[in-house]
Amino acid sequence: DQQVKQNSPSLSVQEGRISILNCDYTNSMFDYFLWYKKYPAEGPTFLISISSIKDKNEDGRFTVFLNKSAKHLSLHIVPSQPGDSAVYFCAASTANTGTASKLTFGTGTRLQVTL
Amino acid sequence: DAGITQSPRYKITETGRQVTLMCHQTWSHSYMFWYRQDLGHGLRLIYYSAAADITDKGEVPDGYVVSRSKTENFPLTLESATRSQTSVYFCASSLPGVAGTGTQYFGPGTRLLVL
Numbered sequence: 001d002q003q004v005k006q007n008s009p010s011l012s013v014q015e016g017r018i019s020i021l022n023c024d025y026t027n028s029m030f031d032y033f034l035w036y037k038k039y040p041a042e043g044p045t046f047l048i049s050i051s052s053i054k055d056k057n058e059d060g061r062f063t064v065f066l067n068k069s070a071k072h073l074s075l076h077i078v079p080s081q082p083g084d085s086a087v088y089f090c091a092a093s094t095a096n097t098g099t100a101s102k103l104t105f106g107t108g109t110r111l112q113v114t115l
Numbered sequence: 116d117a118g119i120t121q122s123p124r125y126k127i128t129e130t131g132r133q134v135t136l137m138c139h140q141t142w143s144h145s146y147m148f149w150y151r152q153d154l155g156h157g158l159r160l161i162y163y164s165a166a167a168d169i170t171d172k173g174e175v176p177d178g179y180v181v182s183r184s185k186t187e188n189f190p191l192t193l194e195s196a197t198r199s200q201t202s203v204y205f206c207a208s209s210l211p212g213v214a215g216t217g218t219q220y221f222g223p224g225t226r227l228l229v230l
Contacts, residue, residue: 004157006157034218036221041223041224042223042224043119043205043207043221043222043223043224044158044205044221045220045221046218046219046220049218089157089158091158101146101209101217101218101219102148102160102163102173103158103160103219104160104174105150105157105158105159106157107155107156107157108157
C-alpha cells in the first residue's frame with residue numbers, strides 16, 4: 001500500500017511558467033515532508049521541506065504548501081527554468097522514529113520544462 | 116573526495132551469486148541508509164543504521180544483509196541474487212535530526228542487473 005502518492009507521472013511546463021507538483025499521503029502519523037530532485041544517473045538531492053506545524057515554506061523559486069486536513073502537499077516552482085527538468089520525489093517521515101529520518105517516498109513526477 | 120560514494124556504479128551478475136554493494140561517506144554522519152528504486156515504487160528503504168554495529172530493517176529487507184563495522188562504511192550484500200533484485204540502489208547518510216528531520220544525502224547509485 002503506497003502511503004505517499006504522486007499521481008502524475010509526468011508534467012510538461014513552458015519556461016517562465018509555474019510548475020505545480022502534487023503529493024498525497026495516507027498515514028496521519030507523517031509530520032515532516034520533503035521534496036527531493038533527481039537528475040538521470042545521479043542520486044536524489046534535497047530541495048525543500050516542511051513541518052506539519054506549518055502550511056507553507058518558501059525557498060527562492062520553490063514553495064511547498066501543506067494541507068493537513070486533505071493530507072496533501074504541493075511544490076510550486078516559479079518561474080520554471082530548463083534546469084528544473086528532473087524527477088521530483090515527495091517524501092514523508094514521522095517523529096516516532098526518533099532521530100532517524102526514515103523516509104517514505106512517492107513514485108516521483110518527471111518534470112520537463114520546455115523552451 | 117568528500118561526500119558519499121558508491122561502488123560499483125554498474126554491476127551485472129547471475130541468479131544465485133552473492134553480490135556486495137559498497138557505500139562510503141566522509142562526513143562522519145551517524146545514520147546511513149540503503150534504498151532501492153524501482154519503476155512504480157519510488158525509493159524504498161531496505162536497511163538503515165544509526166551507528167557502527169547498529170542496524171535495523173526497513174520496508175523491504177528480505178534477501179539483503181548489511182553490516183557497519185566502521186562509521187564511514189555501510190555495505191549491502193545480496194546473499195543469493197534473484198532477478199527481482201534487479202534495481203538501482205542508493206545509499207544515503209544523515210546526521211540525527213529532531214523528530215525525524217535529518218536531511219539525507221544520497222550517493223550516485225549502483226545499477227544492478229541480475230540475469
